[in-house]
Every structure is written in structure tokens, then in C-alpha cells.
Amino acid sequence: MIRFEQVSKVYDRRSRPALHDVTVEFERGEFVFLVGASGSGKSTFIRLMLREERASSGTVYVVGRNVARLPSWRVPKLRRGIGVVFQDFRLLPNKTVYANVAFAMQVLGKGRAQIRQTVPEVLETVGLEGKEKRMPHELSGGEQQRVAIARAIVNRPEILLADEPTGNLDPETSLGIMAVLDKINQNGTTVIMATHDDDIVNQMRRRVVELHAGGIVRDESGGGYRTEVQA
Numbered sequence: 001m002i003r004f005e006q007v008s009k010v011y012d013r014r015s016r017p018a019l020h021d022v023t024v025e026f027e028r029g030e031f032v033f034l035v036g037a038s039g040s041g042k043s044t045f046i047r048l049m050l051r052e053e054r055a056s057s058g059t060v061y062v063v064g065r066n067v068a069r070l071p072s073w074r075v076p077k078l079r080r081g082i083g084v085v086f087q088d089f090r091l092l093p094n095k096t097v098y099a100n101v102a103f104a105m106q107v108l109g110k111g112r113a114q115i116r117q118t119v120p121e122v123l124e125t126v127g128l129e130g131k132e133k134r135m136p137h138e139l140s141g142g143e144q145q146r147v148a149i150a151r152a153i154v155n156r157p158e159i160l161l162a163d164e165p166t167g168n169l170d171p172e173t174s175l176g177i178m179a180v181l182d183k184i185n186q187n188g189t190t191v192i193m194a195t196h197d198d199d200i201v202n203q204m205r206r207r208v209v210e211l212h213a214g215g216i217v218r219d220e221s222g223g224g225y226r227t228e229v230q231a
């Protein structure tokens with residue numbers, strides 16, 4: 001589903017590469033934690049998948065396509081196949097919960113009937129039924145993140161990227177968000193989550209890929225099986 005082959009990314013020739021010779025593969029339907037200290041390369045990894053950046057060397061494949069080779073008119077289609085959730089929610093502050101989620105369908109030109117059917121279904125998936133008419137400022141942080149997740153999955157992407165989705169939330173609220181991401185993964189979506197939160201990583205028992213100074217130093221499956229990889 002996603003494959004990095006000997007990928008390096010150099011932003012600035014005077015400093016070390018943000019990613020150095022990274023080779024890793026994520027299968028369809030996997031749930032993977034991407035961990036590592038600040039500056040280890042997690043955001044760069046995510047930006048390469050979305051083609052917000054291009055690799056300096058090596059190849060990034062997303063759903064079988066070499067993303068560097070996509071013509072620019074194909075990049076929006078690549079990004080439509082990847083839902084993205086951020087630490088800071090990024091909701092539209094003047095729109096209701098319903099309208100925030102519906103908007104993601106409207107911009108793709110989806111019909112009103114389809115929107116009216118799909119938005120309530122997705123709000124139920126994330127546990128927000130009954131909150132459709134609230135404005136973002138009338139929601140808790142955890143609820144706002146649920147809206148952001150609903151918006152990210154409403155067009156049924158194959159991949160969900162979550163960049164520190166629990167970074168602004170307390171531990172209990174974070175577990176609620178993890179349950180939502182788990183459910184989305186159980187429904188078949190590949191989930192890749194960048195996080196600093198060791199408690200969550202330990203509780204969820206999923207695959208963990210750890211970056212350090214731009215290289216993969218750990219790739220551990222959720223079952224406890226462990227492989228050490230050279231940095």
C-alpha cells in the first residue's frame with residue numbers, strides 16, 4: 001500500500017538529511033505508529049507520502065504509484081485517497097459540525113442526497129450523533145478531533161494519516177480518539193499515526209516504526225516480535 005525504497009530527503013545541504021536511506025513497507029489495512037523524537041523525520045515522512053515534498057533520492061510508492069512521477073494534475077487525486085488529521089483539529093470555526101464534514105464532500109462535487117446520507121453515518125462512526133448542530137467552540141477538544149476525523153474519512157480514503165492527533169488531549173480523551181481510529185482501521189482503512197505518546201503506543205499493541213535522526217531504528221510488530229534495524 002505504501003513503500004519507501006532507500007528514501008533520503010535533504011532540505012539543506014549544510015545540515016544532515018531529514019530522512020536517510022529509509023526503506024519500509026506498510027500493507028493495506030495495517031495500523032502503524034510512527035514514533036521518534038522531535039526532528040527525527042516523522043513530518044517529512046508524511047509530507048513525502050502526500051507529495052508535499054519530493055524525495056532527494058529513492059522512491060516513494062503510494063497505492064502502487066511512484067508519487068514523484070505523478071503529473072501535477074494527478075496530485076489532488078493522490079491526496080483525496082489519503083485522509084489527514086492534525087494535532088490542532090483545523091476545523092472551520094464558523095460552520096457547524098455537520099457543515100464541517102459536509103464541506104469536504106461539497107468541494108469534491110458530491111450530490112446533496114449522497115451528502116445527506118453519508119454525513120450522519122460518519123458522525124455516528126466517530127461518536128458524534130446528536131451534536132450535528134454544534135459549532136466547533138461548543139465542543140470539547142476530543143469532540144473537535146472527532147469532527148476532524150469524520151471530515152478526513154467522509155470521502156472514504158484508503159489511508160488515514162494522523163499527525164499527533166492526541167497531542168492536545170488528556171489521557172482519557174486520547175483513549176477515546178484511539179478507539180475511533182481503531183474502529184476506522186477495523187473497517188479496512190490503513191492508519192498511520194505519528195505520535196510522541198508512549199502510553200498510547202504501549203496500550204494499543206500495534207506495529208511501531210521508530211525514526212531517529214532520519215533513519216529507522218526500530219520496526220516492531222504489535223505482537224511483541226522485535227527486529228532491530230541499523231540506523
Ligand SMILES: Nc1ncnc2c1ncn2[C@@H]1O[C@H](COP(=O)(O)OP(=O)(O)OP(=O)(O)O)[C@@H](O)[C@H]1O
Nearest residue numbers: 011012017018036037038039040041042043044045
Ligand atoms: N522545510 C524544511 N526546511 C529545512 N529543514 C527542514 C524542513 N522541514 C524539516 N526540516 C528539518 O528536517 C529534520 C526532520 O524534521 P521533521 O519535521 O520531519 O521531524 P519530526 O520528527 O516530524 O519532528 P516533530 O515531532 O517536531 O514534528 C529536522 O532537522 C528539521 O529541522
